Amino acid sequence: MRRIGILGGTFDPPHLGHLLIAEEVRINLDLEEIWFIPSYTPPHKNDANTGAADRIAMLQCAIKGNPFFRINTIEVERLGKSYTINTMEALRASNKDVAFYFIIGADMVEYLPHWKRIDELIQLVNFVGVKRTNYTVDATYPVVEVDIPMIDISSTMIRNRLAKQISVKYLVPDAVEAIIKERQLYES
Template sequence: MKRIGILGGTFDPPHLGHLVIAEEVRVALELEEIWFIPTYTPPHKNDSQTSAYHRMKMLESAIDSNNSFKLNTIEMERLGKSYTIDTVKVLRSEFPDYKFYFIIGADMVEYLPNWNKIDELVQLIQFVGVKRPGYKLETHYPLIEVTVPILDISSTMLRRRLRNKESIKYIVPDKVHRYIREKGLYEDR
């Protein structure tokens, strides 16, 4: 049975925190691959700041140096808001011999009771929680806890830095930084 980690998110933009979490969970749980699944529109947020196309291109650039990292565009192809339960059902149908581990930050662990069809979802997938500053990994839902180096980086912080013309060097992969500059993303419009 192939063991696959799933890291979903807006990735607006993708940053080193995403990559560190993915690699640390992959190694700790001995997973074959991590599938990055960018959402078209997350159900718990307003629309993303950047188009799905640009977010996908940045993510491709961010993960291209790790053969264990794959891009899966299932939620982008669906368009609109995506719920994890729908994505997991499709993945389990397409890959019945795979075991999936859904990686979430501690901020999302606290939000689990609000997830769409959470009681059904926990029967279909194994959640993996990683620590995040300011949050606790406490839930009554089944959860594997993986300790990762804490990098207090968020896409929100990066967008703010970019709008304020502050450096993001060494916080995002060089290829992502270059793509952001070339496309003029996150500039104050």
């Protein structure tokens, strides 16, 4: 059976923290690939600040060069709010030979009891929790904990810096920064 990691999010924009998390989980759990799944509209947030096409373009540039990273646009194609249960049901139906490992930050581990149809979801996927500043990986549901080097970067912080015209060098891949500048994303 193949072992695939899933990293979902808005990736608005994708940053080095996303890439570090994905690579560390891949290595620690001996996963064949990591699939980045950008959401169209996440259920726990407002709409993304940037359109799906721009976020996918940035994500493509961010993962370029890592042969273990892929993009799956299932949630963008679905449109509307994306619930993990719906995504995982569809992925399992078309990938019967895959054990999926859904990567979440410690902040989301605490929120698991509130996820839509969580009791069914834990039958479809193995949750992987990664540490995040000010959070612990304590859950009432089974969660595999993976220690990663702490890197306190968020897309919100990057958007705020860009709105104030503060450099994001070394926070996002150079190619992502180039797209942000070229398309004038996140300007106030």
